[in-house]
Amino acid sequence: MRIDCNAFLGAYPWRKVPGTSPDALGQALERTRIDVAWVTHLPSLFWRDPTAGNAWLYETARKDKRLKPVPTVHPGLAQWEQVLGDAATAGAPAIRCDPLYLGLEPTGGEMRVLAAACGAARMPLVLAVRLEDGRQRHPNDHVAELPAAAVRALIRSDADVRLVVTHADRAFIEEVHFGSTPEEARRIWWDISWIWGPPEDHLATLLDTIGAERFVFGTGQPLRLPETSIAKLDLLDVPREQREAIESKNLQELAA
Amino acid sequence: MLVDVHAHFYHARTPRADWRERNESRLAAGAKIGITIHVASILGSFGLTSPTYFPSPRDVTAGNDALLALQRAHPDRIRGYVCVNPNYTAHARAEIVRCLDAGMIGIKLAASRRADDPLLDPIASLALERRVPVLQHIWQHRRRDWPGQEASDAVELCTLARRHPDVAFILAHIGGGGDWQHSLHALAEVPNVYVDLSGSGVDGGMLEACVASAGADRLLWGSDITMDTGWAKLRFLETLLSKDEIALVRWKNAARIFPAGSFPSD
Numbered sequence: 233m234r235i236d237c238n239a240f241l242g243a244y245p246w247r248k249v250p251g252t253s254p255d256a257l258g259q260a261l262e263r264t265r266i267d268v269a270w271v272t273h274l275p276s277l278f279w280r281d282p283t284a285g286n287a288w289l290y291e292t293a294r295k296d297k298r299l300k301p302v303p304t305v306h307p308g309l310a311q312w313e314q315v316l317g318d319a320a321t322a323g324a325p326a327i328r329c330d331p332l333y334l335g336l337e338p339t340g341g342e343m344r345v346l347a348a349a350c351g352a353a354r355m356p357l358v359l360a361v362r363l364e365d366g367r368q369r370h371p372n373d374h375v376a377e378l379p380a381a382a383v384r385a386l387i388r389s390d391a392d393v394r395l396v397v398t399h400a401d402r403a404f405i406e407e408v409h410f411g412s413t414p415e416e417a418r419r420i421w422w423d424i425s426w427i428w429g430p431p432e433d434h435l436a437t438l439l440d441t442i443g444a445e446r447f448v449f450g451t452g453q454p455l456r457l458p459e460t461s462i463a464k465l466d467l468l469d470v471p472r473e474q475r476e477a478i479e480s481k482n483l484q485e486l487a488a
Numbered sequence: 489m490l491v492d493v494h495a496h497f498y499h500a501r502t503p504r505a506d507w508r509e510r511n512e513s514r515l516a517a518g519a520k521i522g523i524t525i526h527v528a529s530i531l532g533s534f535g536l537t538s539p540t541y542f543p544s545p546r547d548v549t550a551g552n553d554a555l556l557a558l559q560r561a562h563p564d565r566i567r568g569y570v571c572v573n574p575n576y577t578a579h580a581r582a583e584i585v586r587c588l589d590a591g592m593i594g595i596k597l598a599a600s601r602r603a604d605d606p607l608l609d610p611i612a613s614l615a616l617e618r619r620v621p622v623l624q625h626i627w628q629h630r631r632r633d634w635p636g637q638e639a640s641d642a643v644e645l646c647t648l649a650r651r652h653p654d655v656a657f658i659l660a661h662i663g664g665g666g667d668w669q670h671s672l673h674a675l676a677e678v679p680n681v682y683v684d685l686s687g688s689g690v691d692g693g694m695l696e697a698c699v700a701s702a703g704a705d706r707l708l709w710g711s712d713i714t715m716d717t718g719w720a721k722l723r724f725l726e727t728l729l730s731k732d733e734i735a736l737v738r739w740k741n742a743a744r745i746f747p748a749g750s751f752p753s754d
Contacts (some may be wrong), residue, residue, distance in 0.1 A: 247669070250692060473716040
């Protein structure tokens with residue numbers, strides 16, 4: 233069983249990306265033997281009202297049982313709480329909010345209220361550190377990367393909130409993990425999509441220093457090749473149980 | 489057969505206390521991936537006694553010596569690019585001759601001098617004379633100068649390549665940062681520039697664009713410092729290209745531009 237917690241549907245505004253349709257994503261899942269993908273509507277991350285893409289997302293996910301919708305919420309908009317209710321009704325495993333893409337202060341009042349609401353609803357909150365390598369972004373794409381301090385602040389802001397942070401590298405993860413109490417760190421899961429394999433062996437190091445229970449399988453597809461996250465795991469020397477935890481069980485427990 | 493045209497190793501006189509582990513990790517991962525030959529370079533002292541991209545002549549020589557030692561220790565798996573700093577012309581040319589005579593098979597230019605600078609001409613001329621390719625470090629679409637390197641982009645490399653049409657130039661790590669689309673536009677009509685697919689970038693659409701711009705007969709597989717992304721790109725290409733085309737990318741293109749006999753079945 234392999235679950236991708238970091239997948240998108242729909243066009244990206246800053247460059248041409250192939251394979252953004254539901255059919256194309258389905259083919260990529262078959263190609264890479266990914267059984268389930270948590271998907272977000274990519275274009276709406278860039279809309280003033282990102283929730284306007286959620287209805288399409290729910291409808292699309294209903295047609296393919298492999299797709300689990302991760303709707304976007306904007307805690308600065310009126311009646312944003314309804315997104316949480318809709319997500320629960322639709323069986324969404326999580327919701328996402330990328331504050332800097334929405335023009336929100338990542339540790340501001342709206343995000344803290346959202347964190348508390350997610351904690352109360354037992355709904356994991358997904359955030360991306362980045363979507364693209366900062367060296368290649370479009371000249372007009374000025375959105376800052378999510379700071380590690382924001383993740384530390386959010387996890388401290390509510391005792392029940394659980395975060396899934398995607399596209400983080402080793403330094404970011406270590407800064408947050410060892411800058412949090414063990415209880416706080418246990419409420420954060422990291423996707424492996426941006427962590428380097430050999431010869432630097434960042435993923436192997438993190439599994440040793442932090443533990444496999446904190447890591448989940450994610451790809452960032454179709455913006456990134458999903459084969460990358462599989463190759464990272466294939467290059468590891470880890471027991472089968474650890475690999476299963478990363479590939480599916482940690483996410484299954486989180487979403488249960 | 490699989491040739492990694494962009495590998496690096498470390499040695500004792502670098503800032504890395506874990507240099508042995510990193511070298512061992514590369515070889516172990518290479519065995520899993522199925523890499524037959526790692527064509528590698530060492531960039532001086534990697535910052536210990538001179539900057540990585542501006543290595544002193546002494547560090548250049550020490551780094552090349554370390555790589556020659558590795559090549560001798562692993563004759564079945566490691567080949568070397570001789571790394572030089574073009575600002576020291578006489579030393580660079582002498583180092584190229586010394587290291588090629590000792591068995592290295594290519595020249596590595598990092599980011600000590602812009603690729604279109606006349607100081608690179610004596611090096612390119614020597615590459616032609618010795619029939620070896622030149623691997624040029626590239627920042628894909630450099631919009632400004634970055635600290636620590638005098639990086640070149642594809643336009644500048646293509647200017648050099650047009651001045652030396654009979655030398656094979658390898659545009660380093662198309663996935664190594666920056667706007668790869670800019671590079672692919674620049675090299676499309678410059679047939680002696682080959683695309684090294686290495687780098688941490690694994691953008692959806694990048695490999696399709698490489699095939700469209702350069703064609704399978706100008707693509708070279710490599711890993712640089714992230715072997716997981718290299719393996720991922722290879723796996724994807726195996727679904728994109730025909731059997732004959734993937735053989736070109738895996739090794740046949742490399743066998744064509746490196747000296748005859750560089751690789752086991754060559």
